[in-house]
Amino acid sequence: MKHHATYEKFGGDESLIAAYDHWSVLCRPKQATLGAAVLVAHADVTAYADLPDAAFAEFARVVRDLEAALRGSFAPDKMNYLMLMMVDPHVHYHALPRYEGAPSFEGTERPDAGWPGKPDLSASVGDIAPAVRDALRSAWPAQG
Template sequence: MVAAAVNATIARFGYPATLVGESGHWVVLLRPEQPTLGSLVLAAKSEATAFADLPPAAFAELHAIVGRIEAMLHRTVAPQKINYLMLMMVDPHVHFHVLPRHEGERTFLDMRKADDGWPKAPALGAALALTGEQIESLGAWLSAHW
C-alpha cells in the first residue's frame, strides 16, 4: 500500500473534493473541467514523472482500476468509447485524462454536455467548468457507482 501523500498533480485536480475512487497506487478524480460529462483523471499516487518509473505494483493495479472506471462510466454516462490521454504537458506526475466519448449530449441534474469532438479527437478546449456544487453532486453520483 502506498502512503496517502498527495503529489502536486493530484492536488491541482482538486483532491480531496474531486475524489471518486482509489486503490493502493492510484486515485480517480472528477475532472473539474468536463470536455464530456463524466470526465476523470486517473493519477498515480507516486512522485514518478515518467510512466516507466512507476513501481511494478502500480502497473499490477492498473488493470483492476481501469476495469472499475469503465464499469462505473458505463453505468452512469453510457459512453460509446472511452479515451485515455496521457499528456503530462502541464502537470508532471503520471496521470491519464479519462474521457467518456459519445455521439450527442449527456445530462446530469443541471449539467448538459455534448461531446463536441465526436467522432474525432476530444475537444478539450470546449470543456464545461464545474462549480463547487456541481463537483460535489457529480462526484457523489459517480462515487456511488464506484
C-alpha cells in the same frame, strides 16, 4: 498520505472518487465531457517507466472499475485515455468518456464537442464536477 502537486491540481481529496494502493481516480474539475476523470499515480515520479510494477498491475482494476461506474452512470459510447504530462508532470491519465449524442445530466444536455474526432479539452459541459463525482462514487464497484 501526502499527495504530489498533480494530485492537488486536479482537486485533490475534494475530487476523489476512489483510491487504490497505487492510483487515485479524481473527477476532472473541468468536465470536457460528461464523467471526465483523472487517474493519478501515487508514486512521486514523472516518467511512466518509473512506476512500480504493482502500479501497472493495479491499473487494470482501476480502469475496469472506472468504466463500470461510467457505464452505470452515463453510458458513454467510447472511452479515450490521454497521458500528456506536459503541464502537470506526475504520471496521470485523463479518462474521457465520449458520446455520439448529447447525454442529459441534471436536466441539461451535455454534448461532446469533439465527437467524432479527438476530445476537445478546452470544452466544458458545465460546472457539474461535484455532482458527477457523487454520481460516480455511488456507481463505483465495491472494492475488496
